Amino acid sequence: MDFSIFVNEYSFYLQGAWTTVHLVGTALILGLFIAIPAGIICSSQCKILKVPVHLYMYFFRGTPLLIQLFIIYYGSGQFEALRDSWLWEYFQEAWFCALLALTLNTGAYTAEIVRGVIVTMPKGELEAAKAYGMSAWLILKRITLPNALRRALPVYSNEIIFMIHGSAITGLVTIVDITGAARVVNSRYYAPFEAYLAAAVLYMCLTFSVIYIFKRWEMHYAQS
Numbered sequence: 001m002d003f004s005i006f007v008n009e010y011s012f013y014l015q016g017a018w019t020t021v022h023l024v025g026t027a028l029i030l031g032l033f034i035a036i037p038a039g040i041i042c043s044s045q046c047k048i049l050k051v052p053v054h055l056y057m058y059f060f061r062g063t064p065l066l067i068q069l070f071i072i073y074y075g076s077g078q079f080e081a082l083r084d085s086w087l088w089e090y091f092q093e094a095w096f097c098a099l100l101a102l103t104l105n106t107g108a109y110t111a112e113i114v115r116g117v118i119v120t121m122p123k124g125e126l127e128a129a130k131a132y133g134m135s136a137w138l139i140l141k142r143i144t145l146p147n148a149l150r151r152a153l154p155v156y157s158n159e160i161i162f163m164i165h166g167s168a169i170t171g172l173v174t175i176v177d178i179t180g181a182a183r184v185v186n187s188r189y190y191a192p193f194e195a196y197l198a199a200a201v202l203y204m205c206l207t208f209s210v211i212y213i214f215k216r217w218e219m220h221y222a223q224s
Contacts, residue, residue: 005194009185016181017202023095023170023177024163027102034107039114040140053111060108066169068105073097073173098170106163113155117148157214164206178202 038057041049060068076082076091090096121144130139171180182199186192 002189002191002194005185005189005191006198009181009188009198012185013178013181013198013202016176016178016199017206019175019180020164020167020177020202021206023099023102023175024160024167027099027106027167028160028163030099030103031106031110034103035110035114036145038107038111039118042111042115043118056104057108057111060105061112065101065105065166066172069098069101069169069173072101094170094173094175098167098173098175102163102167102170105166106159109159109162110156113152113159114148117151117155118144121147121151153214153218157210160210160214161207164210165203168203 038053041053044050073094082088082091167177168179170177171183176184178199182195185198186195189195
C-alpha cells in the first residue's frame, strides 16, 4: 500500500468531502420544505391534493436515484421549450441537476417518514387538544408537528446516511465529491485500492458523525 498517496492528496479529498457535505446538506434542507407539507397532505383527508403528492412520492421512491439524476441531467435537454427558457441556464449545470435530483428524492422519502409518524400519533393527545378548544392549525403547530418531528429523528438519521452514500453517483455527472475525488486520484496514480479506500474512510467518518449527533439529540429529547 502506498501511503504517500494519502499524504499528497489529502487536501483534494477534503475538498471532495466539503462538496459532499455542501451538496447533501443543501438537498436535505430543501427536501424538508417539500417533505413536511407533502407528509401533512398525505395524512389528511384532502383527496384533491393527495393524488399529485402520492404520484410524486411513488415515482421518486419507486425509481433508482441514478435514473432520476440521468433523466434530469441528460434528459432535460431533449425538450426545446426548456432549452429556450431561462431555466436552461440552470439545467446546463451539473451542480444544479445533482442538487435537484437529491432534493426531490429525499423530499419523497422524508414525506413518507412524516406521514408515518403523524398517522401513528396517539389519538389521546389530539382528542385532549380538541377538548381544550384548540383549532386544527394550533393542534398541528403545537402538538402534531413537534411530536412527529421528535419521533421521526431515528428514522430521519437513516435517510441522511442514505443521502450521503447516494450522493456518490453525482461523480458520474462531473461533480467532484468524495467519489469523484477518488476517481481523479485513481486516474493519477493507477492505484484503485488506495484511492477508493481513502474515499471509504471519509464516508465512514461522515456516517458516524451523523449517528453520533442524532444519538445525542435522542438522549436530549428523552431527558426533556
